[in-house]
Amino acid sequence: MSLDKAVLAFAGTMVLISVALTFWVSPLFVWFTVFIGFNMIQSAFTGFCPAAMIFRKLGFKAGCAFN
Template identity: 40%
Template sequence: MTVNRWLRLIAGVFVLLSVLLAVSHSIHWLWLTAFVGLNLAQSALTDWCPMMTLLRRLGVRD
């Protein structure tokens, strides 16, 4: 899998997990969803994403 596919997978899992935790434990878990959304928006505007940098350092191919 490429960096872009890993990024979409990780973001989707984080959003689903935070919604599940918000429903079952505390509404405050939605802050994680907001953080993921904000990070995706900032990466679209600046063309830089910290998770992509981390994935590349871990050896995931472009």
């Protein structure tokens, strides 16, 4: 799996988890969803993505996410 695919899969998983927590645990977990969305937007503009840095250290190689 490429680095790009790993980051997309991680982001999608975190969004689904945060929505489930909002629905079943507390409506305040919606702020977790907001944080995830904000982080995705800022990484699109700045290129800074903590998840990508972690996945890179775990051995994922950069590559096109859609090949």
